[in-house]
Amino acid sequence: MSWRRLWAIVIKELRQMRRDRITLAMIVGIPVMQLVLFGYAINTNLRGLEAGISDQSNTAGSRALVMDMLATGVIAPVARADTPEELMTMLRRGRISVGIVVPPDFERRRLDGRAVAQILVDGSDNTVQGAAVQLAQVPVDNWVPDARAPMRSTPNEGRISIVGFYNPQRRSAVNIVPGLVGVILTMTMVLFTGIAIVRERERGNMELLIATPLISAELMIGKVLPYIAIGLVQTSVILALGRWLFVVPINGSLLDVYVAAVLLIMANLTLGLLISTRAQSQFQAMQMAFFIFLPSILLSGFMFPFAGMPKVAQWLAEILPLTHFLRLIRGVMLRGASLWELWVDVLALLAFIVVMMTAAILRFRKRLD
Amino acid sequence: MSAGDDGIAIRVHGLTKRFGSLVAVDHVDLTVPGQHVYGFLGPNGSGKSTTIRMLCGLLTPSEGEIDVLGLRIPAQAEALRSRIGYMTQKFSLFDDLTVRENLEFMAAIQGVPKTRTARRVDELIEQYHFSDRQKQLAGTMSGGQKQRLALACAVIHGPELLFLDEPTSAVDPESRRDFWEKLFELADAGTTLLVSTHLMDEAERCHRLAILDQGVLVADGTPSELTAKLYGHTFIVEADDPRRAQRALVDAPEVLGVAQVGNTLRVLTHAGGVDTGGAGQYLRDLLGRAGQVVKVHAAQPNLEDVFVAVTRKSRQEERMA
Numbered sequence: 203m204s205w206r207r208l209w210a211i212v213i214k215e216l217r218q219m220r221r222d223r224i225t226l227a228m229i230v231g232i233p234v235m236q237l238v239l240f241g242y243a244i245n246t247n248l249r250g251l252e253a254g255i256s257d258q259s260n261t262a263g264s265r266a267l268v269m270d271m272l273a274t275g276v277i278a279p280v281a282r283a284d285t286p287e288e289l290m291t292m293l294r295r296g297r298i299s300v301g302i303v304v305p306p307d308f309e310r311r312r313l314d315g316r317a318v319a320q321i322l323v324d325g326s327d328n329t330v331q332g333a334a335v336q337l338a339q340v341p342v343d344n345w346v347p348d349a350r351a352p353m354r355s356t357p358n359e360g361r362i363s364i365v366g367f368y369n370p371q372r373r374s375a376v377n378i379v380p381g382l383v384g385v386i387l388t389m390t391m392v393l394f395t396g397i398a399i400v401r402e403r404e405r406g407n408m409e410l411l412i413a414t415p416l417i418s419a420e421l422m423i424g425k426v427l428p429y430i431a432i433g434l435v436q437t438s439v440i441l442a443l444g445r446w447l448f449v450v451p452i453n454g455s456l457l458d459v460y461v462a463a464v465l466l467i468m469a470n471l472t473l474g475l476l477i478s479t480r481a482q483s484q485f486q487a488m489q490m491a492f493f494i495f496l497p498s499i500l501l502s503g504f505m506f507p508f509a510g511m512p513k514v515a516q517w518l519a520e521i522l523p524l525t526h527f528l529r530l531i532r533g534v535m536l537r538g539a540s541l542w543e544l545w546v547d548v549l550a551l552l553a554f555i556v557v558m559m560t561a562a563i564l565r566f567r568k569r570l571d
Numbered sequence: 572m573s574a575g576d577d578g579i580a581i582r583v584h585g586l587t588k589r590f591g592s593l594v595a596v597d598h599v600d601l602t603v604p605g606q607h608v609y610g611f612l613g614p615n616g617s618g619k620s621t622t623i624r625m626l627c628g629l630l631t632p633s634e635g636e637i638d639v640l641g642l643r644i645p646a647q648a649e650a651l652r653s654r655i656g657y658m659t660q661k662f663s664l665f666d667d668l669t670v671r672e673n674l675e676f677m678a679a680i681q682g683v684p685k686t687r688t689a690r691r692v693d694e695l696i697e698q699y700h701f702s703d704r705q706k707q708l709a710g711t712m713s714g715g716q717k718q719r720l721a722l723a724c725a726v727i728h729g730p731e732l733l734f735l736d737e738p739t740s741a742v743d744p745e746s747r748r749d750f751w752e753k754l755f756e757l758a759d760a761g762t763t764l765l766v767s768t769h770l771m772d773e774a775e776r777c778h779r780l781a782i783l784d785q786g787v788l789v790a791d792g793t794p795s796e797l798t799a800k801l802y803g804h805t806f807i808v809e810a811d812d813p814r815r816a817q818r819a820l821v822d823a824p825e826v827l828g829v830a831q832v833g834n835t836l837r838v839l840t841h842a843g844g845v846d847t848g849g850a851g852q853y854l855r856d857l858l859g860r861a862g863q864v865v866k867v868h869a870a871q872p873n874l875e876d877v878f879v880a881v882t883r884k885s886r887q888e889e890r891m892a
Contacts, residue, residue: 210679214668221667221708410663413627414680415652568648570629 211424253277254298259308379444395474433467453538462530465551469523472558580763586635597786610777611767618786619767656725660736666710681728715746819861828879
């Protein structure tokens, strides 16, 4: 291994990058664009769902219950109906997403401790169902004037207290920004190195390089090093913007955040390199990168809760670097944990890096056939 | 030193490369003496590039033995890398690096000592006339300039042996002449050069050359040896209607090739037991029967005639086999 040759590759990559405007734009543009998109547009705490209300009881108590539901801000009343059937029609037609039915015998049911109201939900949208759960948590007994009435416990008390602790305002940006660091790094890093070797093959540079004393480890490591720096720049951009635009806290140590980021960056870069040694064209490399990217977004726990996924999906997710990174970054940034406490995932990422780098170096042949 | 003790740089025996059922290179034997410009002449797809790639150790031969600078290839290919320079057919330097950056990069990769790099790069920039273009991006240069840069990069570490795969196929005649001057300077300085080409005028400049056709080495020797041994006769035919005369000649069994040159035809016939006079008479008779009034005179054979003769011959033998 010659440091001089390794360094020559690093310098060459940096010089080429500096002259490649699209890549340069990608380095900063993607994090900014994604952060703003995800941070502002994706809001899993729905507000203002269109709701229809059918209060058949129309007593002081029933009106108070409806008012409490409206006060959560989750729903906004757009229609009133006399019967539940009317609400169902509106629901089917998409005029409303949520229907609230208070039956005529509301007061009787309340005293008996039976279900007092029904929430009709447009089940075609996952997030609306989530919102309905929120609505159902409106305590029924707040306005009970009769102390003898049986107390109904709120079903999701535990969860509320957790959310309240780490993200009291239930702002999704706080949950999304740390994960977004991982998603953006996965997206850009795999792609950058994914095309790194193929591009040289396509442009014919590779035939020249393999006819020189350059060895594969020098080439591979030389290609990875500059992108680690790029990845750290991206991480900093996301963290700074997250702080500035969405007031996302970093409860743990900043050093731990960067160490975790370096681990993910290297995992993705080495994965990209492996892709690059396999792919025949830049286009093919991009397709392959997509195969990594999609499961990463869907299975890692970034979009959907990891615990809710079927076992097979969980096993798959354990292979993906992003899954482990998400556990690290959420732990460090939101719960204030240290990397030592999260050593399992650190180890998983390290193992991934070693396996991928070795595979890439072994797969790369200084031959054309 | 550019070659082994016996002055031979490359020795190849029975070299064969198959890609599936296609035989790209078919049992080629080759001896390239050191400090020569050795040419590979052949049409596209004749196996020139494949042969060069096998000689550099970039492709593994299906069969045969290769000895380059005393090293067995591909087994000792790594040891060979620092002693050779390779200029690929397609421009393979970095379009988005400047002239100087490309040279610096190749110097580092080829292991030119750091302390000597700057001097060596300056030297090459001077020699290859890039003094006013050091900071120009390689991708923005003309075909001729790119080839000059590629050559400068290929020789940056002072290789004993230089492989050039169709170096001038995208270059104007003026630049080609300059380029060949550089090649001879290198040969004079002790470098062995192996150059592939499909251009006759370039082949004629080589000290020695081998003619490849469909993967088979059909002839080799110095250009004058090859024309002297020409397997056929060359004639200039002046006809009133060269197109019709050509049609009359092209399918005749004794005619190897007909090419129109201005208002005349250049005709190559089989040697097949007749002398030049006999062959000339054969052509006159043939054209007379086709109603053409013509003048036929013998001409000095050139390398193109050799090329046509040997490739036709190998194809006819193949058909008969």
